[in-house]
Amino acid sequence: PLLQEPAPMSENAALPQPLHDALLQLLGPAGLLTAASDVDPFCIDWRALYHGKCAAVLRPANTEECAKAVALCNQHNVPMVPQGGNTSMVGGATPDNTGKAVVISTTRMTRIHDIDHADLTMTVEAGVTLKAAQDAAAKEGLLLPLSISSEGSADIGGILATNAGGNNTVRYGNARELALGLEAVLPDGNVLNLMRKLRKDNTGYALRQLLVGSEGTLGIITQAIIQLQPAPRSRETALCAVADAKGALDLFAAFRKQDPSAIQAFEFMSGTSMALVNKLIEGAPLPLSEPAPAYALVELGSPRGDDSLRSLMEDVLGTALEDGLVTDAVLAESEAQRQSLWMIREEHAEAQKRAGASVKNDVSVPLAAIPTFIDEATKACEALIPGIRVAPFGHIGDGNIHFNLVQPEGADPKAFLAQDHAMMDTVAAIVRKLGGSFSAEHGVGQLKTYMMPEWRGGAELETMRRIKNALDPKNLMNPGKIFPAA
Numbered sequence: 233p234l235l236q237e238p239a240p241m242s243e244n245a246a247l248p249q250p251l252h253d254a255l256l257q258l259l260g261p262a263g264l265l266t267a268a269s270d271v272d273p274f275c276i277d278w279r280a281l282y283h284g285k286c287a288a289v290l291r292p293a294n295t296e297e298c299a300k301a302v303a304l305c306n307q308h309n310v311p312m313v314p315q316g317g318n319t320s321m322v323g324g325a326t327p328d329n330t331g332k333a334v335v336i337s338t339t340r341m342t343r344i345h346d347i348d349h350a351d352l353t354m355t356v357e358a359g360v361t362l363k364a365a366q367d368a369a370a371k372e373g374l375l376l377p378l379s380i381s382s383e384g385s386a387d388i389g390g391i392l393a394t395n396a397g398g399n400n401t402v403r404y405g406n407a408r409e410l411a412l413g414l415e416a417v418l419p420d421g422n423v424l425n426l427m428r429k430l431r432k433d434n435t436g437y438a439l440r441q442l443l444v445g446s447e448g449t450l451g452i453i454t455q456a457i458i459q460l461q462p463a464p465r466s467r468e469t470a471l472c473a474v475a476d477a478k479g480a481l482d483l484f485a486a487f488r489k490q491d492p493s494a495i496q497a498f499e500f501m502s503g504t505s506m507a508l509v510n511k512l513i514e515g516a517p518l519p520l521s522e523p524a525p526a527y528a529l530v531e532l533g534s535p536r537g538d539d540s541l542r543s544l545m546e547d548v549l550g551t552a553l554e555d556g557l558v559t560d561a562v563l564a565e566s567e568a569q570r571q572s573l574w575m576i577r578e579e580h581a582e583a584q585k586r587a588g589a590s591v592k593n594d595v596s597v598p599l600a601a602i603p604t605f606i607d608e609a610t611k612a613c614e615a616l617i618p619g620i621r622v623a624p625f626g627h628i629g630d631g632n633i634h635f636n637l638v639q640p641e642g643a644d645p646k647a648f649l650a651q652d653h654a655m656m657d658t659v660a661a662i663v664r665k666l667g668g669s670f671s672a673e674h675g676v677g678q679l680k681t682y683m684m685p686e687w688r689g690g691a692e693l694e695t696m697r698r699i700k701n702a703l704d705p706k707n708l709m710n711p712g713k714i715f716p717a718a
């Protein structure tokens with residue numbers, strides 16, 4: 233269930249003394265945290281829904297330390313919870329409340345080893361934040377084409393372990409498409425070195441792709457080789473008012489018809505969600521003359537430095553305005569304006585957090601089904617909980633909608649969250665009917681394990697279990713995530 237009651241950290245189980253001593257010798261005091269005040273922040277998720285406990289937080293400084301620490305924990309049968317930036321939306325990086333597990337944090341593994349201009353790659357340790365990696369690429373005139381609102385905290389290990397998506401998936405794919413090479417410590421402490429910069433390498437199973445999206449259940453990602461792109465030399469960004477999701481999709485189709493490769497991002501925001509941002513986030517007023525039922529944020533990019541992109545943007549928007557598809561629009565005239573338009577989009581999760589309790593449905597459906605999905609799911613949720621604020625937004629160009637449900641104004645958050653499964657199941661039934669997925673990019677974590685048998689049961693879940701069992705027969709690596717209790 234959502235919203236666990238916090239447990240006092242003093243109830244943490246202690247590490248077995250021989251393990252404690254061996255870890256202290258291996259990692260030093262900076263790498264082994266045991267005081268309740270030190271480990272507490274690692275045991276609560278970003279949404280403060282899950283309050284776990286742990287015996288210690290291990291902070292290895294490199295792969296070798298990580299491998300030795302994992303081997304020691306395995307010998308002592310201590311469960312391990314890998315953690316990066318701790319921004320999971322599904323409680324994926326939070327330990328359970330037995331206090332027996334250790335959190336293994338990558339926050340000290342922050343070296344960027346190499347940026348290769350010939351192969352267009354970056355070799356990084358897992359604890360480098362996505363933002364730091366993006367900035368390092370940008371300094372070299374390159375683009376790390378993955379962008380999410382949590383990029384200041386989420387790190388390379390975390391984004392690969394969750395196969396993060398985000399704003400640029402529509403153009404460059406998910407984290408999976410960017411992972412050229414990877415290194416991971418397996419649950420027994422062995423190091424799986426797949427750090428190859430090859431775009432063509434058909435030598436058996438693509439094991440790196442097994443680790444990508446495994447949510448810390450198969451091992452700890454310690455390093456990666458990330459594919460980069462040449463940085464776009466021109467960019468055009470516009471916020472457009474539209475009537476609804478269908479209007480946003482029609483606008484997306486209009487851009488795609490002209491030049492699909494120019495679309496770097498295409499985001500949807502409902503009027504309800506936008507209003508929360510405008511009201512609750514300082515410095516984020518609506519930059520249009522009046523509120524609209526829905527909005528699209530479109531960004532085009534091109535390696536050409538000429539004004540062809542501006543023409544494309546103006547042509548498509550001009551026609552859309554004439555046809556009434558778009559009722560108002562603002563184009564960024566400077567980098568500062570571009571950033572303020574993106575800030576408005578990126579603050580949707582934070583604004584919903586400030587608006588009270590919310591239930592997040594990170595779903596995907598085929599593009600053509602999005603309007604039906606939003607329409608049916610809105611009606612069903614409003615019937616379920618009168619006064620509920622249905623506030624969807626998301627990466628509509630990928631068919632990914634964060635169909636978020638915010639508590640009625642003034643309602644009791646706990647009473648609202650007590651109905652979490654009713655809301656999630658109501659939405660999921662419609663997603664299922666339309667051929668979608670109950671988790672588009674956030675993963676399963678511990679929040680959605682209960683959905684796995686119905687959605688991924690039979691041979692699919694059984695194959696996942698066999699893989700898990702082969703690599704982690706003691707079920708020590710991030711137990712309780714992805715798989716429902718047997």
Ligand code: FAD
Binds near residue numbers: 392
């Ligand atoms: P954590 O939260 O620390 O961990 C996430 C999972 O990965 C856990 O299961 C953990 O055990 C595992 N893990 C972490 N590090 C490792 C490692 N080195 N090896 C193995 N397993 C590991 N997600 C998107 O996809 N797209 C978005 O647009 C998006 N927007 C977000 C906006 C906000 C405001 C927030 C708070 C979250 C958002 N997320 C989004 C979700 C989250 O940021 C991503 O899932 C991110 O990839 C998690 O990275 P992290 O480093 O914080 O991982």
